[in-house]
Amino acid sequence: MSGRPLDILEASLGERVTVRLKSGDEYVGELTGYDQHMNLVLEDATIPVEGGMEEETPVEDTTIIRGDNVVSITP
Numbered sequence: 001m002s003g004r005p006l007d008i009l010e011a012s013l014g015e016r017v018t019v020r021l022k023s024g025d026e027y028v029g030e031l032t033g034y035d036q037h038m039n040l041v042l043e044d045a046t047i048p049v050e051g052g053m054e055e056e057t058p059v060e061d062t063t064i065i066r067g068d069n070v071v072s073i074t075p
Contacts, residue, residue: 009034012075017042019065020072027063028056038067 003011012031019027019040029045042063046056 005038006034006036008075009038009073012073015075018074019070020074021065021069022071023069027059027065029059029063032062035067038070038073040065040067040070040073 009031013033015031016028017031019029019042021027026048027042027045028048029042031040032043033041042059042065045059045063047059048056
């Protein structure tokens, strides 16, 4: 998948994505919305546990991530 970033986000709506933040935290969830600033809305998000030995930690309700905290979004 290649193209402009907002086009890729549009194509990823309704799909599970991995979002890495400046803090090093990651969220995995269904991308249900975004805007021109790359603020993201995730549903059914989880926080993966490092090493994968434990279960992922579920996040309650809707997760909104401010775009200037995002380092990468992997569809």
